[in-house]
Amino acid sequence: MFGLFFSLPSTQLYEHKRLVHETMYARFHDIKKSDEFKRYEELKEYVESPRYRKDLALVRALSYATSKERLVERRWKELRKYREVKKFRKKGTHSDSEYVREYLELDAKVNSPSFLQHKAYLKNPRRHLQSDPYLKFVEYKRLAKAKSVKQFFKIRKKYALVFAEMERWNTILNEEFLDNQLSGVWDTKPYWRTLMLEQNYVSNREEHLLTDGGNINLLSGVAQIITRNEPATGVAWDEKIGFIPRDFAYTSGMLSTAHKFQMKYGRLEAKLAFPNVKNLYHVFGLGSSRNTPAISVAHYCNRRLIMGAYMADKATSLSKKIRLRSNHFYIFRLERTTKTLTWYINGKKVFDARNPTGELLYIAFASGLLGRTDDSALPAAFEVDYVTLQVLK
Numbered sequence: 001m002f003g004l005f006f007s008l009p010s011t012q013l014y015e016h017k018r019l020v021h022e023t024m025y026a027r028f029h030d031i032k033k034s035d036e037f038k039r040y041e042e043l044k045e046y047v048e049s050p051r052y053r054k055d056l057a058l059v060r061a062l063s064y065a066t067s068k069e070r071l072v073e074r075r076w077k078e079l080r081k082y083r084e085v086k087k088f089r090k091k092g093t094h095s096d097s098e099y100v101r102e103y104l105e106l107d108a109k110v111n112s113p114s115f116l117q118h119k120a121y122l123k124n125p126r127r128h129l130q131s132d133p134y135l136k137f138v139e140y141k142r143l144a145k146a147k148s149v150k151q152f153f154k155i156r157k158k159y160a161l162v163f164a165e166m167e168r169w170n171t172i173l174n175e176e177f178l179d180n181q182l183s184g185v186w187d188t189k190p191y192w193r194t195l196m197l198e199q200n201y202v203s204n205r206e207e208h209l210l211t212d213g214g215n216i217n218l219l220s221g222v223a224q225i226i227t228r229n230e231p232a233t234g235v236a237w238d239e240k241i242g243f244i245p246r247d248f249a250y251t252s253g254m255l256s257t258a259h260k261f262q263m264k265y266g267r268l269e270a271k272l273a274f275p276n277v278k279n280l281y282h283v284f285g286l287g288s289s290r291n292t293p294a295i296s297v298a299h300y301c302n303r304r305l306i307m308g309a310y311m312a313d314k315a316t317s318l319s320k321k322i323r324l325r326s327n328h329f330y331i332f333r334l335e336r337t338t339k340t341l342t343w344y345i346n347g348k349k350v351f352d353a354r355n356p357t358g359e360l361l362y363i364a365f366a367s368g369l370l371g372r373t374d375d376s377a378l379p380a381a382f383e384v385d386y387v388t389l390q391v392l393k
Helices: 002-007 011-033 035-047 050-061 068-080 083-091 098-110 113-123 132-144 147-166
Strands: 169-175 201-203 208-210 216-219 222-238 242-252 254-256 266-273 280-287 294-301 304-310 315-321 329-336 340-345 348-354 361-369 380-392
Touching: 011 035, 011 147, 011 329, 035 050, 035 132, 035 147, 050 132, 068 083, 068 098, 068 113, 083 098, 098 113, 132 147, 169 266, 201 208, 208 222, 208 361, 222 254, 222 361, 242 361, 266 280, 266 294, 266 361, 280 380, 294 329, 304 348, 315 348, 361 380
Parallel strands: 201 222, 208 242
Antiparallel strands: 169 380, 216 222, 222 242, 222 380, 254 361, 266 329, 266 380, 280 294, 280 361, 294 304, 304 315, 329 340, 340 348
16 A cells, blocks of 8 residues: 555646546537437437337338229229210310219329329339338438447447546535635634634644735635745644743644535545645645544645544554655545545545544645744745535435
């Protein structure tokens, strides 16, 4: 399991693969909704049905010898032999003869283009090739070879499992940070601030002060949490003493959905870039109104990546030394079910564990310093390109 960290898929290739899947999914449904494909499906249903075989059998069973057209023509020929009709045909006059009237009616019928055409059709031993059922069959075979129809089945065969997985999920959060200000789902302060204090605070073990949005920057669709080398005065939490005033040499920031949006089960994903700066940590995780339960989707500091779930009495985690490229984007994903937690990087599973809690948890991103650092490496920006949450349908 640990060895997987050293063969992470390329972010670019992983995103390209997903783009191909999304493009093929859109193309698949565009074809499915097209008039050409709808006509293909309509004809396919017909030619594969008993009705088609019955219709074609009826056409094959047709015969001029037993048709009503032959009866009409026989009567017409009989009338030509009648004295009144012969006289009419010779002189062109008649004295209101019933037979002449019938003859004229039938003569117009048997010499009409439609009658002659249908008569020829009935006498043609290959008449089924001109029938409506057979012409529909021919059209169906033509459409089956159409480029779009063939592409539909090719896509379905290749991507059926991918599409089935895509269709299992609904997206309920999709934050791409495209506006010039944060959307209403985000806070820039710790959960406890609004409950206990009027100002941000950090643990007394940390070297930075969290500002209320002052270290958050939105740039070209990316949210940046910037850690700066700048003096600040604020409050720290000491486990023995409690809240104490303190001077800080650094400032940083955080983003949280604590008061606006919380997650129970689903698939949480974010595209992140970490700067490699000594003692500077970056966190993508899930938190609660207490210290625990908490889940670390990705905690990166000093080239060590930590993923885990934390309860008051126990923890399950993976900690591994890994050289992620500084300021290079990676896609981190956590799938949380009632029973399991599974972590992925660029689509590759790297860790799984039992889910210790079904509690609603909020999404958080943060940066900070756990010790002195190389000031020349600052300011440094932890970047969040997007964050999404999907739930099963």
